[in-house]
Amino acid sequence: MIKKNKTAYCPVDYAFQRIGGKYKGRILWYLKDGIMRYGELKRIVEGITPKMLTQTLRELEEDKLIMRKVYKEVPPRVEYRLSETGKELIPFIDQMRIWGEKQMAME
């Protein structure tokens, strides 16, 4: 679990703390187009285990970057979407993506 109550030394530090972690960037990115179910995320976020997916989603939710909606159905059905705060992160994740693409192309 990510330690809570870490104090950030500056806004840059703060932002990195909130979206750091192995999968957070990708999850936020995949949610940019709308709603996703747990299982869809599991398939699309390559390399993630169920445990880490659950854990990361919970952290993003506590951090108010995403919203979680549970339907009382069987089989279970849970949907995730970006919060307004989370949506604000998309433009710069997009910049990261563009930079990353360029770097990867340059090898």
Next chain:
Amino acid sequence: MIKKNKTAYCPVDYAFQRIGGKYKGRILWYLKDGIMRYGELKRIVEGITPKMLTQTLRELEEDKLIMRKVYKEVPPRVEYRLSETGKELIPFIDQMRIWGEKQMAME
């Protein structure tokens, strides 16, 4: 040490791998205005130990985000600056900073 040869699953993943870590964002940010010496960074990057500063700078250098210049003097003198690739990250880190400031203000 940050494990090398991790394969990135996508450009977003790749970018986060390269600038993830506890201090990388801040160091890149502090270097945005030009050249900094080791000791200056040590004073300005709050909470960092000499070991972590050295280690982080080495990683950034291997990753070609910064450049290191050693003067053969005594006492030693080492300067760090952003590479062109590193400079390209600044707009994005700046967006993070703005987002972070807003979030911190909202408490």
Next chain:
DNA sequence: ACAAGTAGGCACAATTTTGTATCCTACATA
């Protein structure tokens, strides 16, 4: 009857990242 899908929980283990303490050079100043 039995497996598969759905969204996880839990205990534990391995890995990765970060921190602490101590040491080094070679010259300068007190």
Next chain:
DNA sequence: TATGTAGGATACAAAATTGTGCCTACTTGT
């Protein structure tokens, strides 16, 4: 002579993060 300085290195220890394996309940499909 002792101490300070700059920029580290190194061994070891602790903390944080991530991974493994096994478990649940219920329903639908074969």
